Amino acid sequence: MKILSGLLEQMVIRRNADGVSEQPFTGTCSGTGDVLVSAWTEDGRTVRGLVRKVCGRAGRGTFSGVLKGLRTGGPYRVELTVGRESAAVDGILVGDVWILAGQSNMQGCGNLAGAFRNSSPMVRAYYMTDHWGFAKEPITCPPVANAPVHWILSGMDHPQPRNWKSPMRKGAGPGISFANEMFRATGVPQGVICCAHGGTRMDQWNPGLKKDGDRSLYGAMLNRVKRNGGLVSGVIWYQGCSDTTKENIPLFRKRMIRFVRSLRKDFNFPEMPFVQVQISRLIYRDSTSDANWTAIREIQRTLQSSIRNLLTVPAIDLELDDGIHLCGKSQIVLGRRLAEAVRTLRGDKDALPPPMELQSIRKLTFPKIGEDHYVVSFRNVAGKLVSEGRPAGFMFNGGTEDLSFRTELRGNKAILRCGLGAAVQDIGYGCGANPYCNIHDEAGRSLPAFAWRTPVQKFSFKLSGTTRMQVSDPLFGTEDLDRIAYEDAGKLSYSLPPQKISVVPQDRTKYAKRHGVRFFRSRFDVSEPMELRLLLGYDGPVKLFADGAAVYLDRKGINPIIPEQYHVDVKWGKGRHEVMFALALNGGAAWGVSLAIVRTDIRRTKRKSSQEIALPVEVE
Numbered sequence: 001m002k003i004l005s006g007l008l009e010q011m012v013i014r015r016n017a018d019g020v021s022e023q024p025f026t027g028t029c030s031g032t033g034d035v036l037v038s039a040w041t042e043d044g045r046t047v048r049g050l051v052r053k054v055c056g057r058a059g060r061g062t063f064s065g066v067l068k069g070l071r072t073g074g075p076y077r078v079e080l081t082v083g084r085e086s087a088a089v090d091g092i093l094v095g096d097v098w099i100l101a102g103q104s105n106m107q108g109c110g111n112l113a114g115a116f117r118n119s120s121p122m123v124r125a126y127y128m129t130d131h132w133g134f135a136k137e138p139i140t141c142p143p144v145a146n147a148p149v150h151w152i153l154s155g156m157d158h159p160q161p162r163n164w165k166s167p168m169r170k171g172a173g174p175g176i177s178f179a180n181e182m183f184r185a186t187g188v189p190q191g192v193i194c195c196a197h198g199g200t201r202m203d204q205w206n207p208g209l210k211k212d213g214d215r216s217l218y219g220a221m222l223n224r225v226k227r228n229g230g231l232v233s234g235v236i237w238y239q240g241c242s243d244t245t246k247e248n249i250p251l252f253r254k255r256m257i258r259f260v261r262s263l264r265k266d267f268n269f270p271e272m273p274f275v276q277v278q279i280s281r282l283i284y285r286d287s288t289s290d291a292n293w294t295a296i297r298e299i300q301r302t303l304q305s306s307i308r309n310l311l312t313v314p315a316i317d318l319e320l321d322d323g324i325h326l327c328g329k330s331q332i333v334l335g336r337r338l339a340e341a342v343r344t345l346r347g348d349k350d351a352l353p354p355p356m357e358l359q360s361i362r363k364l365t366f367p368k369i370g371e372d373h374y375v376v377s378f379r380n381v382a383g384k385l386v387s388e389g390r391p392a393g394f395m396f397n398g399g400t401e402d403l404s405f406r407t408e409l410r411g412n413k414a415i416l417r418c419g420l421g422a423a424v425q426d427i428g429y430g431c432g433a434n435p436y437c438n439i440h441d442e443a444g445r446s447l448p449a450f451a452w453r454t455p456v457q458k459f460s461f462k463l464s465g466t467t468r469m470q471v472s473d474p475l476f477g478t479e480d481l482d483r484i485a486y487e488d489a490g491k492l493s494y495s496l497p498p499q500k501i502s503v504v505p506q507d508r509t510k511y512a513k514r515h516g517v518r519f520f521r522s523r524f525d526v527s528e529p530m531e532l533r534l535l536l537g538y539d540g541p542v543k544l545f546a547d548g549a550a551v552y553l554d555r556k557g558i559n560p561i562i563p564e565q566y567h568v569d570v571k572w573g574k575g576r577h578e579v580m581f582a583l584a585l586n587g588g589a590a591w592g593v594s595l596a597i598v599r600t601d602i603r604r605t606k607r608k609s610s611q612e613i614a615l616p617v618e619v620e
Helices: 148-153 175-186 207-215 217-227 249-266 289-305 328-346
Strands: 002-005 012-014 020-028 033-041 053-059 062-071 073-082 085-102 123-126 132-134 170-172 190-194 234-238 274-277 310-313 357-366 371-379 385-387 394-396 404-410 413-419 427-429 439-441 450-452 461-463 516-526 530-538 542-546 549-554 566-572 575-584 593-599 617-619
Touching: 002 085, 002 217, 012 020, 020 085, 033 062, 062 073, 062 085, 085 175, 085 217, 123 175, 148 207, 148 217, 175 190, 175 328, 207 217, 207 249, 217 249, 234 328, 249 289, 274 328, 289 310, 289 450, 310 328, 371 427, 385 404, 394 404, 516 593, 530 542, 530 575, 542 566, 549 566, 575 593
Parallel strands: 012 085, 085 190, 085 234, 123 190, 234 274, 274 310
Antiparallel strands: 002 020, 020 062, 033 053, 033 073, 053 062, 073 085, 123 132, 357 371, 371 413, 385 439, 394 427, 404 413, 427 450, 461 593, 516 575, 516 617, 530 566, 530 593, 542 549, 542 575
16 A cells, blocks of 8 residues: 555644545556555644544555644654555645745745755655755755756756755755745744745746646646645745746746636636845846846736735845845745745734735925925835835935935935925835845834836826725626616715725635626825826626726726726715726626726826825825
8 A cells, every 4th residue: 555645754734624634646556446544643642533444445556535633743653544455654744835836036045154044843855855854955956956947947867865055055045934934923843845046036936737737837836836735825936037038028927827827727726925025136247137126026016916915025135145146044034924925915913914015105395494395105014114224215206316315214215305396206115136225014014115106207196006995895786887777876885994915805705606796996186186197907798887887898897907008087076976887797706806096187186395296195
C-alpha cells in the first residue's frame, strides 16, 4: 500500500473554516473495501474520533478518501488501512498552507548571511525536491527541482543533487519570515509550497500552458499543490521586474487578471486571498527603465480595483544586496508586511488596516508667503506617517524633478511645499527605477509607489475612487437594460453595508447563473457649481443614471473591470447628487463596478488664491 498524494511525511494540511482537516488523499493498494484511518498525537495518544474510522474506498488497485476531523495543531501520526495493508505518515501538522510564487525576489536571492533564522518546528516548507521539512533557507532552489521546467530554465539538462547550493551564497527570501509572522500572530502551524523561479515573465506563467504539466511554470505549480491534496490558504506573489519592457507593459494587467482568475478556478477557491508585492528597485538601469518600472508599479498599485480579495504590499523603501535583489534584512521586513496583509484580507480580529493607499492630492496657494502647498493624503495609515531623517521619495513631472523645498508629515498627510507658481504637471512617489524612499506609518509599512497622472497645470483635479458605494439586492428577471428604469431601484433593499475596499459585492456567488440587475449608488455633496467627468469601470452590461436621468448605456460590457475605462461628462449645481449603476447580472458573470470623478472646469472658476479646490464629497 502506497500513498501518492495528500498525506506526506512532515507536511502541513490546510485547516478548513472550522479549524479541522478536510484533506483529500490517493494511493495504490492491492486490497478492496473501506479505507480506515487512525491518528495519534506526538505523545502516542489516540485522536478522538479517528480510530479505524472509515474515510474512503479502495478497489481496482487504487484507493482515495478524505481525512476529516484532525484539529489544527500537531504533529500527528496518521495511518491508513485497507484489509491487511497499511501505510503511515509522521509529523503531520494542520494549519495554513501558502503558495510562494513569482520570480527571483520570491525565490530568494538575498545573501544567506542575512536570511531569517527559523526557530519554530511549526513552520514547514515543501521544497522543490517534493519533500516537506523544517523551513530553512534556501527554501526555493530551482536547480534541484523535480519539475523539469525549473532546471531547464536554469540552463541545465538535468536536476542538481538535493544538497546543491548557490556558489554565491544567495537564497534569502520573504517566505520563512512571512510564515513565522503568521505563526507568531495566530499560533497556527504554517506551510509554504515553493514555486518561484527567478527571471520569469508573466507569459511564462501563462495558465494556458498548464497542459504541459511539469514542463511549464503554471502546470508545475498546480501539480505540486495537487500532490499535497489540492488545498491551499492563499498565494503570496512577487513578480513584475521581467515585464518592465515596452512589449510586456501593455499586457501586464490582463495577464495578471487571467492568472489570478485561473488559479482560483483551478483550486475551486473563488475568494482565495492573493497578496502581491509592488516591485522594488533596480540599480543598473538604462534610458527606458525609469518609465517602465514606474508603469509596472502603477499597474500593481491599482490592480486591487480589478481583482477582488487582492492586496498589494509596497517594497520601494527596502535595501538591496545587489542591483535588483532585496537583502536578507529587507526580506524579513517584507515577510512581515505580507503576513499583515494576509491577516487583513482574512479579517483577523487584531489585523492592521489594508496597506496604505493614495487618497487625494489637493493644491493650496499662499501668495503672501510665496508658496504652493500640495497636500497628499493617504488612507489606511496605522498611527501616523513618519520617516527616519528628512522625508524623501516624492517627485514631480514624471519623476524627473523634485520641486518641493520641504516635505512635512502630519497624520495621514504629506505636505509638499513649493515655490509659488512652480511648474508642477504631476506628482508621484517612488518614481523611476531607483528612487530613495523613507516614509512609512507607525506600523513600519511603506507608502505605495504611485504616479499621479492628473496634470495639475491643466487644472484638472481628481476625486479618489468611491469608498461608500451602496449595493442593492438583485432585481431578478429581465436583463434588458432598455426596460430598466431609475424607479426600479427604489423597490429594493440596500442590505449590504457601504463598500469600503471594493465595489464587488461580497455575496455575489449566491447569485451564480441567475438573471436580473443590481443597483450600485453613490451620493455626493457639492459645495458649488462644477463640471465633472465620471470615470467608469464595469464587467457586464450596464446603464448609468445621474440624478435619476439615464446618461449612459453599454449593452456589451464584459469582464474584466478596468477602472476609468469609460467616461460621462455632467454639470452639477450646489447640493446633493447621485450616481446610480444598473448592472446586469449576466448569468452570474458580472461582479461589480468602479467610479472615480475628475473636475474639469477649474480654469473658469473664480476663487481666492488660498482656497482649496472644491470637489464632490461622497456621503453615505
